[in-house]
Amino acid sequence: MSFMKGISPIRRTTNYLNASPLVLKRRVKILTVNFNENEEEEHHKGARDFVFWNLPQVQYKNPNVQIVTFRNLTPSPFITCFLEDNSKILFDVDSQSNKEIMDRLVKTVGKSKELLEEEALASEAKSNPANFCRRLGFDRHCICEMPGQVPCPIMVPVPKHWRGKWWNQGHRYEEE
């Protein structure tokens, strides 16, 4: 099958990518992961697994966050989150599994479930089909295209006595 490309192609499926619980808070702008690739260093295994299995999910859920990996630079693995107020949060993940790392990130810099549900409700309200303006992504551009409403003045001119220009120019005093 042509879509099963690369190692563990399940990581490329939308079901897998959507399954991540980590949606970073708005204040988090950059996330960096430092780890080593040597298989003998067991205390880096959790970070390696996190980068391999969970990082695609995190990036999918947070497309506006820059995620960078640094390999074979430091003896201990760690994750750094850079916030919008130029501060940073350091996560020491020495000898922790990828699940523990994920839980820790969700607890510290992830949005809570309640907040995610509220945002989902708010986004549904914003996508109200009763709204107009195609420029903002709604289906209809104007009420003039609805049957039963006043047609668009481009196509059918509005009666003169409805126009402010006619009223103010004194035509209302003219005898017909």
Next chain:
Amino acid sequence: MLKLPSSISQRSQNCVSLIFVRHKTWGKAVIPHKKPRWIPMARSKMFVNPPTLLIPKEELEHEESLKVEYERRMNALAKYLHDDEAKFSDRGEAGLKEAEIEEQEHRRLVQENEEENKRVAELRKIRLQKEFEQKKIQIQKEVQAQQEVEEERIRKADIYVREQAEQFANRILRPDLEGAILKALDNPIDPEFAIDLHGHI
């Protein structure tokens, strides 16, 4: 030269053009181009009745009442939305309070993370200490093994040297060479012999 309407006679125009009229001289100057203010209204326009409104009064009153009602409702709605935004928007009171609560929560979580980092650092310290001890034992074992190998080598060398020294004592000197040859010829050693189970030839 001022351009005056054609209804004014040429004589009047000439009189007007000779009289200086004050106007704006800097910026976007507007040269007077209408009838000067001291010229009276034209007689054809002087006694014209004001225009009468032909639309029925009831209709106008109805329109006015509708307009007033509409404006009341719109103003009420605008005020309501304004108050709602002031209270519940991100920049309103509720928004500021929520931001403060969120900031406190963030600080608490960062503090918890620092404690978790310390705990992991302690575990790492214990692990590194354990690895150090294991490595120390491993090195000691390797050194000991190497020492044993060296001692064995020296022991074997010592045995070899002693054997060679013993054999050196039984060496044949040049003056005794002929006698040793004759002795060897007289006592040949035959390696081909049979032995029984007890080792007797």
